[in-house]
Amino acid sequence: MALLVAAAVAIAVAVVAVSSWLLTRSQLQNELDNSLRNSTAPSSQIASALQTCEDGAGSTSSNKAAPDASEQAFAYFQVVDANGSRCVALGSQPVKVEQQDVAVARGEEEESPVHTSTTDGGQEVQVHTRLQTIRIGPPGGSSPQPVAVTISRPVDEIQTSLNRLALLLAVVAGVGVLGAGAAGLWIARTGLRPVDGLTRAVEHVARTEDLSVRIPVDGEDEIARLSRSFNSMTAALASSRDRQSQLIADAGHELRTPLTSLRTNIELLARSEETGRAIPPDDRRELMASVKAQMTELAALIGDLQELSRPDALTPGTVQVVALHEVVEHALRRARLRGPGLAIDATTATWYVRAEPATLERAVVNVLDNAVKFSPPGGVVEVRLDAHGELTVRDHGPGIPAEDLPHVFERFWRSPSARSLPGSGLGLAIVARTLQQAGGEITLSPADGGGTVARISLPGAPTPPPDLPPDA
Template sequence: MLTAAAVAVAIAVAAAACWFLVRDTLYQQARTKLEDAPKPGPDRDIGLAACGDNAEQALARVPSSNDKFHQNAWDIQVLVEGGKVCFPIGSTKAIDTLPADLTHGGSPRATYREGQYADGEPAMIRVLPVAVNGSNAVMLTATPLRNVQDSLNSLALLMAGVAGLGVVGAGIAGRVVARSALKPVDQLTDVVEHIARTEEVGTTIPVNGKDEIARLATSFNSMSTALANSRERQTRLIADAGHELRTPLTSLRTNVDLLIRSDAQGRALPAETRARMLGNMKAQMQELTVLIGDLLQLSRPDTPNPEAVRTVVPFHETVGRALERGRLRGPSLTFETDVRPWYVHGDPAALERAVINLLDNAVKYSPPAGTIEVSLRDGRLTVRDHGPGIPAEELPYVFDRFWRSPSSRQLPGSGLGLSIVAQTVRDTGGQVSLGPAPHGGPGAQAVVVLPGEPTEPR
């Protein structure tokens, strides 16, 4: 509709301009024709044949002649001072006069105006001051404009027809083009309605071309895929969390049921057995507490939160505090450290927990009286243990949530520690990797690279 309206306006303006141009040209031709009409002078007499007080009386007394003045070219009428109207021989038409014709504005030059004959036929009229028998007079010379008016009317009808066809054609073409161009939008609408109705995220639409509609379709496909991946991760997290929570909850329920049943039956358990059960329940509660904390940590979105508290963190001090806690958890282990100043922008608590998780992982897999090497140089933190290492086929999964190596399932842990490390490092803008120890030595080595500066920024 907008295209048709724009074309209609353009055609209307063009048609009007064309019509007025043709009109001015035809009228100018009529005027030129009148300019060529002879003017009375000493050597030319227009030969007035009859005069009267009004045009009808004077025209009735004009004799006919085969030698009409400029036969079929002009019609002449003279207004003599005093109100007389005169016609030359052979005149057949009277010209409507205006009061201004008698005065002629006091100009001795000819003027031109549009007017009409007495019978209403349109005409182009030349008004020229003349002298008749010593008296001031005005000669009106007219040429008919009926042919001009007929031509203009025909042109107007032609322009109207062309404009109508142009508007209809533009409307049809605009509709076809719009439907073709907006077809991806219809597809996008159908897909959005389908997702809203069925909640089946991940549906995509075909992308054709490189225009704005194609970009919109590409953005929608990316969003739909991201939503599908997010739902899949959420579903997997819930399933894995339920699986991990089930084991300690089952153990707790079994121990509680046993204690309740022994008290109800009046058969108290031996003190040693009761103490062992309570210790086991306490360990299960601690495992649940750690697991819930890890789940809360991983419940944050995978993308960095711009509203999170990010400050300048002396990362070397964070590593130092984590080492103190690591030594408490592995009192028989030797820690070789080389920690140099490094300042980063991030969440202090999250960074400290990430380093502690790396150290816990190293402590867990280190042999008794083993050595853990910790180094921080130019923003590169390495934590190496001398344990059994990680098989090559398991390396792609070490940062997955709830993933645990088959060889370490008997060890404590929830499988979330390294996932928390990876998420924290990503939030800080860094990179983390875990692989075999360098130079073919025993154990594994974790590497964290964080952007920052060796001196505290001001």
């Protein structure tokens, strides 16, 4: 980032510096050219140039003494004839005569455009000049013909200023680039410091699997949002891992009891076969019934664990319109088989919901199983599905103590009075999750006169939507 900032500033400064230098050079050259166009050759300089030719001083000599320094005006003067010969005024430098200067001397042009040339008077270093040749009348009427006079000014007078400006711009540009690079480096390090912290935190988590790491958050910028997202992610992962560990621990605890009992019973049966000492028929039948019950309990527990291990969100393909009253009827038939000595009083109204059929039926069956399990022999289980879609299941059992109600939907939780009864403690947890996924809820409360009332509410309608046939 610092290199990018420095490069961007360097390019910008270079463009500005070069543009400024070129603009200044153009402006100074224009001013020099304008001064040439507005200049007139003093008659004394013309006469001096003509006199040098008449005296035989030569057309290429460099004269050091000027008759009138105030009239010289920092310019060189020379007279050019039609043959291309020149006569240089005193104190001026001879300038190369070009074809366009000769054309003016011959009368073909009134004046030549301002152009660049060099001195050629034999000096060691040639001087670049800007010059213009113009036709003027003869001085003092000494010649009946006009003459061509070349007025030139050395470019050095603006080149020195341009060189100083170039040096100044180079220094300023260098300082600007170095300052921009340093500022960019400081800004980059300051701005990316939270990213460095986030990187170290991610590397720490990857190396140690420690999900308790949190990044300090300061501000509301993108880095702060990223830090908050990382903290939320690690908190969610830590919570998920804790729930997974707790589920494994609880499952191991719940599986240990039936497995131990099952192993003990099987070892008794195996020892009887090995030793040849037969177990009394009644005891053998009791052992076999116990083994069968424990196998059934293990199968139910494994099924509950599989249900809980599914993702919390239902896949879109499994959700469909379900006739809740039909689901209740199917669950009632299973409940009557499990509680043959109980009376089930059921009334159902038509109600359609959107849910996963298999899990919804399992949830209703679990609620009815609890009612059957806790009902006294010969008791009554009352089931009502009203016209507003609320399903109530009431038993006349011992009820749930008020201090246990907050825990009934926790995984593997069982009240002290229910630990002697079959079950895994996962049924109501599965019911709560299933109904939550379908947009509904379940509540348990003490019933008037004893027992417990379970209330299930699911959003729906008394008539089937268009995607469900009436006879479905």
